Amino acid sequence: MIQSDKGADPPDKKDMKLSTATNPQNGLSQILRLVLQELSLFYGRDVNGVCLLYDLLHSPWLQALLKIYDCLQEFKEKKLVPATPHAQVLSYEVVELLRETPTSPEIQELRQMLQAPHFKALLSAHDTIAQKDFEPLLPPLPDNIPESEEAMRIVCLVKNQQPLGATIKRHEMTGDILVARIIHGGLAERSGLLYAGDKLVEVNGVSVEGLDPEQVIHILAMSRGTIMFKVVPVSDPPVNSQQMVYVRAMTEYWPQEDPDIPCMDAGLPFQKGDILQIVDQNDALWWQARKISDPATCAGLVPSNHLLKRKQREFWWSQPYQPHTCLKSTLYEETFESDKEEFVGYGQKFFIAGFRRSMRLCRRKSHLSPLHASVCCTGSCYSAVGAPYEEVVRYQRRPSDKYRLIVLMGPSGVGVNELRRQLIEFNPSHFQSAVPHTTRTKKSYEMNGREYHYVSKETFENLIYSHRMLEYGEYKGHLYGTSVDAVQTVLVEGKICVMDLEPQDIQGVRTHELKPYVIFIKPSNMRCMKQSRKNAKVITDYYVDMKFKDEDLQEMENLAQRMETQFGQFFDHVIVNDSLHDACAQLLSAIQKAQEEPQWVPATWISSDTESQ
Numbered sequence: 085m086i087q088s089d090k091g092a093d094p095p096d097k098k099d100m101k102l103s104t105a106t107n108p109q110n111g112l113s114q115i116l117r118l119v120l121q122e123l124s125l126f127y128g129r130d131v132n133g134v135c136l137l138y139d140l141l142h143s144p145w146l147q148a149l150l151k152i153y154d155c156l157q158e159f160k161e162k163k164l165v166p167a168t169p170h171a172q173v174l175s176y177e178v179v180e181l182l183r184e185t186p187t188s189p190e191i192q193e194l195r196q197m198l199q200a201p202h203f204k205a206l207l208s209a210h211d212t213i214a215q216k217d218f219e220p221l222l223p224p225l226p227d228n229i230p231e232s233e234e235a236m237r238i239v240c241l242v243k244n245q246q247p248l249g250a251t252i253k254r255h256e257m258t259g260d261i262l263v264a265r266i267i268h269g270g271l272a273e274r275s276g277l278l279y280a281g282d283k284l285v286e287v288n289g290v291s292v293e294g295l296d297p298e299q300v301i302h303i304l305a306m307s308r309g310t311i312m313f314k315v316v317p318v319s320d321p322p323v324n325s326q327q328m329v330y331v332r333a334m335t336e337y338w339p340q341e342d343p344d345i346p347c348m349d350a351g352l353p354f355q356k357g358d359i360l361q362i363v364d365q366n367d368a369l370w371w372q373a374r375k376i377s378d379p380a381t382c383a384g385l386v387p388s389n390h391l392l393k394r395k396q397r398e399f400w401w402s403q404p405y406q407p408h409t410c411l412k413s414t415l416y417e418e419t420f421e422s423d424k425e426e427f428v429g430y431g432q433k434f435f436i437a438g439f440r441r442s443m444r445l446c447r448r449k450s451h452l453s454p455l456h457a458s459v460c461c462t463g464s465c466y467s468a469v470g471a472p473y474e475e476v477v478r479y480q481r482r483p484s485d486k487y488r489l490i491v492l493m494g495p496s497g498v499g500v501n502e503l504r505r506q507l508i509e510f511n512p513s514h515f516q517s518a519v520p521h522t523t524r525t526k527k528s529y530e531m532n533g534r535e536y537h538y539v540s541k542e543t544f545e546n547l548i549y550s551h552r553m554l555e556y557g558e559y560k561g562h563l564y565g566t567s568v569d570a571v572q573t574v575l576v577e578g579k580i581c582v583m584d585l586e587p588q589d590i591q592g593v594r595t596h597e598l599k600p601y602v603i604f605i606k607p608s609n610m611r612c613m614k615q616s617r618k619n620a621k622v623i624t625d626y627y628v629d630m631k632f633k634d635e636d637l638q639e640m641e642n643l644a645q646r647m648e649t650q651f652g653q654f655f656d657h658v659i660v661n662d663s664l665h666d667a668c669a670q671l672l673s674a675i676q677k678a679q680e681e682p683q684w685v686p687a688t689w690i691s692s693d694t695e696s697q
């Protein structure tokens with residue numbers, strides 16, 4: 085026990101011995117208080133810098149700092165001495181006092197008690213303990229530490245169900261076992277005790293010298309509870325100062341199928357369209373990433389952009405030649421020269437542009453035309469060697485911004501047009517289609533700019549070559565298509581433009597100007613489709629009122645699968661069109677979210693946005 089030596093000082097000396105901190109004359113806090121008082125006199129006047137100085141000296145952090153300083157000063161100046169002499173003096177003085185005092189039975193009893201062996205033993209025990217120093221006793225440093233000796237670090241980690249979150253490798257030249265990388269969010273990283281580059285010397289007391297990394301991993305795998313590493317720390321631990329980057333996976337990746345991955349168990353599998361948070365790009369070949377859908381888990385290894393591109397290219401070259409990968413339905417292959425009603429929207433409550441019966445058909449048929457191939461295949465078809473990751477950012481449309489273009493996509497007959505029509509009928513002042521262009525001549529009952537924009541073939545082709553056509557096709561010798569300007573006209577009016585597209589046209593609309601939100605309309609399973617499409621009619625240009633056959637439904641399902649496999653990375657939302665009522669409700673809600681809630685969009689859309697402001 086230690087205590088302050090207050091009792092030893094005469095009362096008049098006590099004040100002097102008080103710390104400068106508690107002495108009201110000398111304490112720093114007191115000095116500061118006086119300065120503040122002085123300053124407060126000038127505070128109201130316009131003296132240069134006084135207010136700033138006053139505020140600074142008055143700041144709570146400075147006050148707190150001074151308090152700590154004062155406390156430390158006070159503590160420093162208190163003479164803390166062991167209690168031993170004190171206790172001895174006390175017992176001696178009491179005994180002396182008792183001797184001098186006239187004896188009485190009570191004092192006699194007290195004297196006996198104080199002189200009793202157990203009381204003496206108690207005082208002696210107290211003094212012995214008071215003399216003890218309870219600070220930990222460190223062993224003396226050996227005098228003969230060789231200069232070449234490397235500093236070691238002992239690291240103990242308690243292994244639970246999760247992996248350690250570190251990978252090891254053997255140094256090519258020295259054969260040392262090194263920590264290759266520390267996985268973000270893993271046990272090793274959270275401990276803050278192991279770094280990439282640390283040299284393993286022992287694991288659980290077993291020397292790793294001469295062992296293969298696999299043997300070391302085996303030791304680790306067999307260990308339960310606490311694992312003790314003896315490591316030679318890396319001289320310069322790597323610092324991850326990189327910014328977090330978010331990317332959309334434009335391809336899929338399965339670590340189990342990749343023989344090149346440095347550690348298969350540490351790999352992160354992902355699918356097209358997954359949003360990944362890249363947490364570490366220090367390694368040129370292997371990045372560390374997390375799925376944003378699963379942020380709590382520790383990161384995993386993914387190939388870097390450069391490496392994945394290389395892998396894609398190698399895979400692409402290893403595939404047999406395919407002339408074109410555009411998707412094409414076999415549902416409609418014949419042509420039927422009839423003059424039947426052209427607009428599906430005809431005969432309804434009001435006319436809706438952009439619902440020409442053959443619009444989707446002509447686009448599908450035209451994808452093999454030389455004109456389309458010359459424009460489309462240069463860049464708009466997603467090629468196998470396209471960027472494997474697309475950097476994305478969170479985008480929240482401001483109320484003053486134009487609405488995002490809504491793109492519906494799906495296999496023939498799934499209900500893309502039906503849903504689009506229902507949406508526009510539900511609120512025609514809010515949702516609208518763009519008026520398409522055509523090279524055919526205007527009919528007597530039509531109006532330029534209502535059913536179509538009627539233009540010459542030359543004008544139409546110029547629009548295509550200048551990339552102002554979002555989609556187009558040839559049908560019965562005439563060109564049909566939707567231009568960027570037609571979509572912009574709807575958006576500028578403050579309405580939501582809803583259009584349908586073939587998947588191969590998707591790249592053309594993905595611009596910062598339109599910021600499209602792509603909704604994939606998917607068929608449900610065959611059993612449900614048979615039920616829900618019992619009374620539905622296939623819309624073709626060669627049969628009227630043809631019912632869906634099983635083959636049609638099967639074809640639809642197959643095509644939907646191919647679309648998802650090939651273009652799934654572009655889909656922002658997927659709706660299964662089983663019950664039309666439910667699908668409409670889901671569509672409305674998805675569109676509302678797209679316009680009002682933050683969404684992941686390509687980073688280039690936003691940076692070009694800022695530039696244009």
Ligand SMILES: Nc1ncnc2c1ncn2[C@@H]1O[C@H](COP(=O)(O)OP(=O)(O)OP(=O)(O)O)[C@@H](O)[C@H]1O
Pocket residue numbers: 444445494495496497498499500501502503616617620621622623661662663664665667
């Ligand atoms: N959920 C549904 N339940 C029942 N019938 C539906 C449903 N969705 C669409 N249909 C019907 O299926 C038929 C085909 O729909 P729609 O014309 O919209 O297909 P599409 O995807 O636009 O394909 P295409 O462009 O080839 O015509 C229409 O008769 C439509 O009313």
